Amino acid sequence: MLLVHEVDVFYGDAQALDGVSLEVPDRAIVAIVGANGAGKTSLIRTIAGMLPPASGTIRFKDRDITGLPSHEVCDLGIGQVAEGRQVFPSLSVAENLAMGAMIPRAKPHRARNLDRVYALFPRLKERHGQAAGTLSGGEQQMLAIGRCLMGEPELVMFDEPSLGLAPAVVQEVLRTIRDLAAGGLTCVLVEQNVAVSLKLASRAYVLENGRVTLSGTGEELLADDGVRKAYLGL
Amino acid sequence: MLWSLYGNVLVQGILTGLVYGLMALGLSVIFGVVRVVNFAHGEFAVVAMYAAFVLFHALGLDPFISMFLIAAAFFVLGYGLQRTLINPFVGRPDHEQFILLVGLAIMLVNGLLMIFGPDARHANLPYSFDSWFVGPIIVDKVRAYAAIAALAVSGLLFGFFRFTTTGVAIRACADNLVGAAVVGLDVKKLYALTFGLGLACVGCAGALMVTLTDATPMIAPGLTLLAFTIVIIGGMGSMVGALVGGLLIGIVEALASVVIAPSMKSMVSFGLLVLVLALRPQGLMGKRA
Amino acid sequence: MNLNPFSTLARLVDETPRRALVLLIGLVAILAVAPAVLDRYLLSVFFLIFWFATVGQAWNIMMGFCGQLSLGHALYVGLGGYVGAILWVKFGISPAIAILPAMAVAVVFGMAIGWLGFRFGIEGVYFALLTIAFAEVARIGFDNWSFVGGAAGFFMPVTAGGGSAWNLRGGPLLFYYVALAMMALAFIICALLRRSKLGLSWLAVREDAEAARALGINVFRAKMAAVVISAAMTAVAGVCYAFYQNNLFPSQTFDMARSIEVILAPIIGGLGTLFGPILGAFILTPLGQTLIALVEKIAGRSIPGVNLVFYGAALMAIMWFSPNGVWPWLKKKLGIPEERQ
């Protein structure tokens, strides 16, 4: 469904991604693991059209989307639950969700999607009038996911959805992701919580210093000694 | 006797302040969302004054009507400017934006001088000199109309930002730019829209001002400074703040003329500015950074 | 600052890239002998260039080095000018001495602004507005201060031909050299400062105040030092200007337009660079003058405002094509390396 080929990305003079290639099959969960600053977020932003790649191509459903602006990428069905949640703090929950459906592909299905999101996260319905900035971290993460789903995505990229959440909430969020994937959504999952994400994923990539150093199925990587040592502290 | 003096002065301050507030509102909206400080703001206001003047003299259009045309034209102008000239400067350091817009300001002022000459221009409406006498309080008709119009336009803008999805989307951009890109908002377009709206505000304010005072190219820098003072007092990026700041400046200057001396009134508003900066740097209505 | 000026100067020469040095020495040499061939008009234009380069250099300390945007430098120009003029007219004190109190007064005001701004964390446009506010308050204050003539102006007696150079009484040639010396001195001071501990702290504060603080830099003090030095240098230029014009009007000396004029050169030339303010002044002042003459030639009798329209357009164009200023661009063209270490 998504094909990233030999992508290089720079911030000014500093290189963030170096010849990264990866493949996301339809209806799969693909995990990307790597340390802080390895380039995971940069990769996601590049796919989402928020960072221009210096070279390489990105294809989505057999269409070259390299260099498309982010709102057009979004409109093709690539959604994103960004690092740090990125909700609109002074907007209400309902307004936040409405913003998720501003892209043309989602506009007609706004009401239906809103019902779905509220069904998925009843808590959001309770809080619909509250300013997003005053939600708890877990609620904000729900809102970020819900907002993303409002955009009718076919592929969702999750960037560290468990960041800063209490373990119980982490579990809830991860379960949601698993359920969404089971419901037919293609997922890219970036997590520092390596053990968990590898377990969920059907395929995984290890990113180090902007380069893919290892790839395989979740289980393969989980069994890999290097991975165990570097990321699991075992 | 004395209280009627204060009453009159207060009313004038409030009415004038609202119109200034509308002008400053444009600046605040642009800054709050696009994060560009429009150093040519007063110049645009003066361009609008001349536009209203021309429409009045060529077509006999009352500025209270032509204000809609001017707002529309300024919206388009702002949209285009943001798309072409300003956009590359978004996110760039203040001083670079400053030089760009100062350059623009110099061009506007002198362009107006070339076209219209230096004489003061004014739209004399049939009711320009009418007033209502409410007991000892005198209310200029045009001043009152202008204030009402300013309130109405501000109200429309508030409504737009509160109730339309596009309005909410613009607020979203101001709130969290990354978030806006994440959900697929077309940020460039929304920026252009915002700049357009900001200039539309100035357009309206300019049209209203030409019923109150006279247009000459040279008043522009003073208006820019005034708008900045208001916006910083009210809180950069806060829409209510701009109106509150305008009101406050209007009232404070008016009262200072009576209590201290007319020649010192802008000193008082600068004093107020310094006070606000020291005690509440984010402005009266601004959010804490 | 425990600098041995000579060794520091020697190192300065040593460290300045060769081509830049050649350029500099060449420029100074040419300017020193130039009056032999310059007519009086050009002398007066050069005076303005030097003057704006000096004040631009002073402003650059605050903004270019320390990152604090001042839009109210007319304040220091005006204060310096008034102090110098008052002391001369009312007490017969020579400007050569009066620059000290002139600097002191400007420094006091600079410290007031700095204290308010930096204590309360006022930054960017907000700080700029604070500086404007002070300049405007000073303008209105002087407008209403009858001891120095108020808005009607302060006039210095003319002593055409007579008077001594020490008292800055003389023709354009005197002012040419005085301004040239000011410009050169300002350049050297800035070059020394740029390499001093203080200068490096400024750069650190400009780049990232928080990180600077973590490295033991007292950010507040560093910023204060920038305002103080910048204000003092500007005040000296102010004294010179007052004696050049022989009269002072609050509406001109403290005008916001003047503050803006002052910052154009360093930004157009290249913010934070040593050559930027000079280069900027060498571009803008002649540009303004040339446009006047050019429009006059082309349009026959001049149309008021046309030349300024072009001037505004030029500002925009330079920012558009070279937002970092002309010097960084030129430096690349001339093959001058960043900085030799």
Next chain:
Amino acid sequence: APAVVKAQAQTLKIGVLLPRSGFFAQAGQSMHRGALAAPAVLADLGYKVELVHIDTESNADVARTQAERAINDGCHVLTGAFDSGHTLAIAQVTEQRQVPFVINIAAAPQITEQGYKYLVRNFQTGGQLVTNGLRLIKDVMDAKNVKLETAVFLHANDTFGTAQRGAMDAIYPRVNLPIKLVESIAYDPRAQDLAVEVTRIRSINPDLIMCVTRASDAIKLVRDMVRQRFEPKAIISPGSPGFYDEEFYQALGPLSDFVLFGLPWVNPKSAMSQAFEKSFAKASPNNRFAVDSFNAGFTFEALLIAADAFKRAGTTEGAKLMEAVRATNLAEHVMIGGPIQFDAKGQNPNIGSALVQNQKRVPTVVLPKDVALAEPVLPMPSWQGRS
């Protein structure tokens, strides 16, 4: 090397430095129209002049450098510059280069008090303006037998306004006007309206408002008075611009009538001024001579003085030319007053003032009698029902 002056030039080249853009553009362009109309008249009088028109941009730095350039380009005499500050900036240059400088308009008394040797001023000083203005107020009260008991003095807090305030403070107690000066109010020249100031004056309710305004401020003053239905018996300016500018008539229409101002003015009965008026009509067909006559007239006279001196000196050499300028004695000229002559300081003491009143949107001389074209109207009719 500085341009070597060709001593035997046939025509006199005069640099006319006026603030045609920037803050003073309104006055600058008005004076410029006078300069445009002048050469034809001067030619008819047998003077040969060539004018170089220079815009000072209302900027002292530009005024100064352009003065240098004008002299480089061969100007033998400079004239200008309306604002006292710009005038002095130019005076620095002319003094050092020994080129005569004939000031057309600039009122600061200091200009002729500082010892400049190469300038003369054919304009009243601030003090003279006030003295003459106050005298005319007395005259008009006598002529119309109207009693004005109280007055407020309102002035712009700018260079000119403040100078006039100073003059007023010094002179008013000495002229024995039977009018009580209740208050003097300085207003901010950058203010957008004068509503509050008018409200304040209204609460004092004086018979007479004396004011020193600038062109666009006068409009604001009258407009706010009308809006507040404040009708003093008289509005009289003891010598300032504002009430006679075209923009004033345009903005206020009939409401611009009946205000009075005491100023040096074109003598409507002088032959030369009639010739000048004709030339003006040809040169600037879209502008009214009556309205521009103050600015245009003094600009013309400055050129006349220079041309005449050149004719007498027969040389363009600075010192000699200046000598001739100082020795000027022109009985026939355009402004009201005695012959143009200069005292030791370079000041013309013979300039007269007229009381001018706007009547049917035309500034009309109403006093002194010998040059008056109409009777003064006093007290001022109500704002209501004017046409």
Next chain:
Amino acid sequence: MTALLEVQGVTKRFRGLTAVDNVTMTVNEGEIFAVIGPNGAGKTTLFNLIAGVMKPDSGSIRFAGERADGVPPHELCRRGLARTFQIVRPFPELTVIENATIGAMMRAPDVETARRAADDVLRKLDLFDKRAAKAKSLTLPDRKRLECARALATAPRLLLLDEVMAGLRPTEVDRIVAILKDINRSGVTIVLIEHVMRAVMTLAQRIHVLHHGATIAQGTPAEVTRHPKVLESYLGAEAL
């Protein structure tokens, strides 16, 4: 051993959130001490409190026997406390040597001496070759080392390192580990925040574990890794 840093019952709240919750710990002169915990546990906030960037809402901090809470960062730096930032903050427009010189300036009588000291530090951190490059053009590992170099140039007694190894390759991690050991041997006490457990285990003599702002364990690496709470909340989210 004497205590160099004493943190006594320190609490810091952000609006509703308690980022650091009644934390008490002591760091001895000469040791290497690690603070670990999941993302958002409050580690960086704790550093900010120690380094004087923020003031604790309650509790006290003492550094080298003197009260340190409420003391501004530049003053603490003078007393010998240096820190790195988790999100590296080099001075981007300045060169590597200028960056390091600024760090060394505080203790040097003049720029020349500071520059020489900076050169030494750069050599130690393998950055000497890149001294003329602008900091913004460095790669991440270089920037992390520059961050260290700059802090080290202040000649600190206590060095606070916030995730300096994050994002580095194992070989680079080993290199930094060696450098840190070296620095420690020369008498500098080190407190580090780290997620890279391999490094923590080899470096730290004692470990302090935070979770939701509160201390959940404290002790030697061996003790901590066996602690059930730690396993559950940090290492062992595996238990899903």
